[in-house]
Amino acid sequence: MAKKASSPNLSRRDFSKIVMAFLGSIMGAFVGLPIIGYIISPALKTQKIDDWVSLGALDGYPIGTPKLFSFTRTKVNGWERTTNSFGVFVLRKSASDLVVLSNVCTHLSCRVKWIEENQAYVCPCHDAEFGIEGKVLYGPPPRPMDEYEFKIEDGNILIHLTEG
Amino acid sequence: MAEKIYNWLDERLGLEAIYGTVLDRKVPKVNWWFTLGSASLFLAGMQAVTGIFLTMYYVPSPDKAYDSIQYIMNDVAFGWLIRGIHHWGASLMVVIVFLHMLRTFFYGAYKYPREITWLTGTFLLLFTLGMGFTGYLLPWNQRSFWATMVGTEIAGTVPLMGDFILKVLRGGTDLSAVTLARFFSAHIWILPAGIVSMISVHMYLIIRLGISNIPSEEE
Numbered sequence: 001m002a003k004k005a006s007s008p009n010l011s012r013r014d015f016s017k018i019v020m021a022f023l024g025s026i027m028g029a030f031v032g033l034p035i036i037g038y039i040i041s042p043a044l045k046t047q048k049i050d051d052w053v054s055l056g057a058l059d060g061y062p063i064g065t066p067k068l069f070s071f072t073r074t075k076v077n078g079w080e081r082t083t084n085s086f087g088v089f090v091l092r093k094s095a096s097d098l099v100v101l102s103n104v105c106t107h108l109s110c111r112v113k114w115i116e117e118n119q120a121y122v123c124p125c126h127d128a129e130f131g132i133e134g135k136v137l138y139g140p141p142p143r144p145m146d147e148y149e150f151k152i153e154d155g156n157i158l159i160h161l162t163e164g
Numbered sequence: 165m166a167e168k169i170y171n172w173l174d175e176r177l178g179l180e181a182i183y184g185t186v187l188d189r190k191v192p193k194v195n196w197w198f199t200l201g202s203a204s205l206f207l208a209g210m211q212a213v214t215g216i217f218l219t220m221y222y223v224p225s226p227d228k229a230y231d232s233i234q235y236i237m238n239d240v241a242f243g244w245l246i247r248g249i250h251h252w253g254a255s256l257m258v259v260i261v262f263l264h265m266l267r268t269f270f271y272g273a274y275k276y277p278r279e280i281t282w283l284t285g286t287f288l289l290l291f292t293l294g295m296g297f298t299g300y301l302l303p304w305n306q307r308s309f310w311a312t313m314v315g316t317e318i319a320g321t322v323p324l325m326g327d328f329i330l331k332v333l334r335g336g337t338d339l340s341a342v343t344l345a346r347f348f349s350a351h352i353w354i355l356p357a358g359i360v361s362m363i364s365v366h367m368y369l370i371i372r373l374g375i376s377n378i379p380s381e382e383e
Contacts, residue, residue: 031210038241038242041240042240079234079235
C-alpha cells in the first residue's frame with residue numbers, strides 16, 4: 001500500500017490513526033489521572049490530634065492532692081483503629097490554680113504513680129521520682145513531667161490535647 | 165531531531181518490523197464480531213491495571229478485607245472508580261470472552277490451521293471464569309462468602325475425589341482465612357500468570373496465521 005502523498009486530503013489511514021490516538025489519550029487520561037489521586041490521597045490527610053478534652057467538674061478535684069484522670073482516644077489509619085489511653089494528674093493548688101501533668105515518665109514512657117507518703121510521682125521502671133508539680137527529684141528523666149495547657153469553662157476543666 | 169532519534173532506535177530495535185508484523189497485517193473483509201478478541205484483550209489490560217492498584221489498599225484477611233474495601237470506596241480518592249471499573253469490567257469481560265468464543269465457533273474459525281489458537285482460547289475462557297470465581301470471594305461480604313460456599317460445594321460433588329477437591333479449594337474443611345488467602349493468591353498470581361502465558365501464545369498464533377475469512381457458501 002503506497003502512500004498517496006499527492007492527495008491534499010487526509011488519507012483514511014491517517015484519519016484512523018489520529019482518531020485512535022485521540023480516543024486512546026482520553027481513555028488513558030480517564031484511568032491514569034484518577035490513579036495519581038488514588039495513590040497520593042492518603043498522604044494528603046491530616047491525622048493530628050488537636051482536641052480539647054473535658055476532665056469533668058473542677059469541684060470534683062480535691063485541693064492539694066493530685067488526682068488521676070484517664071481517658072482514651074481512637075486514631076484511624078485506613079482500616080486500622082488504634083486506641084491510645086491517656087492519663088493525667090490534676091493538681092488543684094488553690095480554688096482555680098491548676099497543674100495538669102501527663103502520667104508518662106519523660107525517661108522511657110512508663111506510667112508514673114502518685115505515692116502519698118513520698119509526696120512524689122514514682123516511676124516503677126527506674127525508680128525515678130518527680131515532685132508534686134512535676135520537677136525531677138531523683139533518677140534518669142531528662143526533663144520535668146509534661147504539662148497540659150488547660151482552661152476552665154462552666155466549672156469544667158478542659159485540657160488541650162495535641163500530637164498524634 | 166525526533167526523526168534522528170527514531171531512526172537510531174529503529175535501527176537497533178527494529179520498530180518498523182515490529183509495527184509491520186504486529187499491526188500492518190493483511191486482513192480479510194470481516195465484520196464487527198471480529199473486534200471481540202481485541203475487546204477481550206483491552207478488558208484484560210484494564211482488569212490488570214485496576215487490579216494492581218486495588219492491591220495497594222486491599223488486605224486479604226477475614227478481619228480486614230471488608231474494612232479495607234470500605235476504605236477504598238469511601239476514603240481513597242477515586243477508589244470507587246478504580247474498584248468500580250474492576251467490578252463491572254470483570255462481568256463485562258466474562259460476557260465479551262464468551263461472545264468471542266461463540267463467534268469463533270459459528271464462523272468455524274477454530275479449524276485447521278488454528279486448532280492451537282482455539283485450544284489456548286478455551287484455557288483463556290476457563291481462566292477468566294476462574295478469575296471471576298476467585299475475585300468474587302475477596303470483598304468478604306455475605307454474598308461472596310455464601311457464593312464461595314456453594315461454588316466449592318458444587319466442586320465437591322465430583323465423584324470419588326470431590327471431597328479432596330473441595331478441601332484443596334478451601335484449604336481445609338471450612339471456608340476460612342486460608343480460603344481467602346489462597347483465593348487472593350490465585351486471583352493475583354497464579355491465574356494471571358496462566359492468562360499472560362496463554363495470551364502470548366494466542367497472540368503469536370494470530371500474528372503468524374492471520375485471522376480467518378468469514379465462511380461463504382461456495383466453500
